[in-house]
Amino acid sequence: MRIDLEKLKKEALGLISGVKDAKALEDLRIKYLGRTNGELTKLMKSLPKMSLADRRKFGPLLNSLKRELEAALENKLAALKAQSSKLKASIDITMPGKKVSLGHLHPLTMVEKEIREIFTALNFSIVEGPEVESEYYNFDALNIPKDHPAREMWDTFWLRQNEQLTNNKKQLTKSEKLKVNSSKLLLRTHTSPVQIRYMETHQPPFQIIVPGRVFRYEATDVSHETNFHQVEGLMVGKDINLANFKFVIGEFFKRLFKKNVVIRLRPSYFPFVEPGLEVDVKCVRCGGKGCGLCKESGWLEVMGAGMVHPKVFEAAGYNPRDFRGFAFGLGLERIAMIKYNIPDIRLFYSGDLRFIKQF
Numbered sequence: 001m002r003i004d005l006e007k008l009k010k011e012a013l014g015l016i017s018g019v020k021d022a023k024a025l026e027d028l029r030i031k032y033l034g035r036t037n038g039e040l041t042k043l044m045k046s047l048p049k050m051s052l053a054d055r056r057k058f059g060p061l062l063n064s065l066k067r068e069l070e071a072a073l074e075n076k077l078a079a080l081k082a083q084s085s086k087l088k089a090s091i092d093i094t095m096p097g098k099k100v101s102l103g104h105l106h107p108l109t110m111v112e113k114e115i116r117e118i119f120t121a122l123n124f125s126i127v128e129g130p131e132v133e134s135e136y137y138n139f140d141a142l143n144i145p146k147d148h149p150a151r152e153m154w155d156t157f158w159l160r161q162n163e164q165l166t167n168n169k170k171q172l173t174k175s176e177k178l179k180v181n182s183s184k185l186l187l188r189t190h191t192s193p194v195q196i197r198y199m200e201t202h203q204p205p206f207q208i209i210v211p212g213r214v215f216r217y218e219a220t221d222v223s224h225e226t227n228f229h230q231v232e233g234l235m236v237g238k239d240i241n242l243a244n245f246k247f248v249i250g251e252f253f254k255r256l257f258k259k260n261v262v263i264r265l266r267p268s269y270f271p272f273v274e275p276g277l278e279v280d281v282k283c284v285r286c287g288g289k290g291c292g293l294c295k296e297s298g299w300l301e302v303m304g305a306g307m308v309h310p311k312v313f314e315a316a317g318y319n320p321r322d323f324r325g326f327a328f329g330l331g332l333e334r335i336a337m338i339k340y341n342i343p344d345i346r347l348f349y350s351g352d353l354r355f356i357k358q359f
């Protein structure tokens, strides 16, 4: 007896794989494995009538073909089901839409914005200055002469000398020459140079803040970055004094931390102010009892400040007898770290979304 099982198998598998829906698949199952008239079923039913030799030969072959077809049918059914559920999902108009994830402001931008708003409400103007600065504005004009040890307070990134500036010295006035002579370029180490730039072109009375990026050639750690931000403050008039300063920053911190803040002024040294001060606020977390944030001291150091040094007024072209003023400089990152309880300054520029998304 000759039965072409190979042909049957090829044909059946071909049809099964080409099937487009479950109904057609069921029809195929019946065509081949149907209980009464299935092609394979009929062959199996004819086994008992075969010779012993044929039975021995075809019995196992038919059985294995049957199993193969059953498996192919089952797989195909699963594939069809998966496909149809995918199809359904993509056209289910009752499903809620996918949420578009919106970006938001960086925590530093948020704090800077808030600081700008508070000082604007206190009638301060907002002024900006260049990040690439000359040695003159960053140091000399602020009473930090060359070779003075005070320069060590600011580790500096120096830039290559600007040759064009130094070549054109002839047509310059005396004071311009002075500036050009010390016009080695650097990345500003603080926002204080903008004090000079502003006073050169404005007359008191005025009050300004200067937010901006500053740079230090330093090793980084939890509280140091090579690149960070400061907000400089400067208020100049005929009789500005430290009491005015204390009121202004008291008001500022009260609005920033949204509670009454106790302030402490400590003597300190900065070449561009006399007297120079360090400003502490009573720890806004523990209220002065001592905690991790204030390193158990009860106080947080928040800014440097002082009364503008006569030499600074002179450098800006004022007669120091005519005016008095206060100046201050605060670190934006430091304020943000206190406000949001951020333990490491390096997180701000880590680019880590897990950090950014918390704000």
Ligand code: DAH
Pocket (backbone or CB within 6 Å): 189, 190, 191, 192, 232, 233, 270, 272, 273, 303, 304, 305, 306, 307, 327, 328, 329, 330
């Ligand atoms: N420029 C100082 C710094 O970077 C901060 C500072 C201290 C600014 C005292 C001031 C000031 O205006 O009066 O460390």
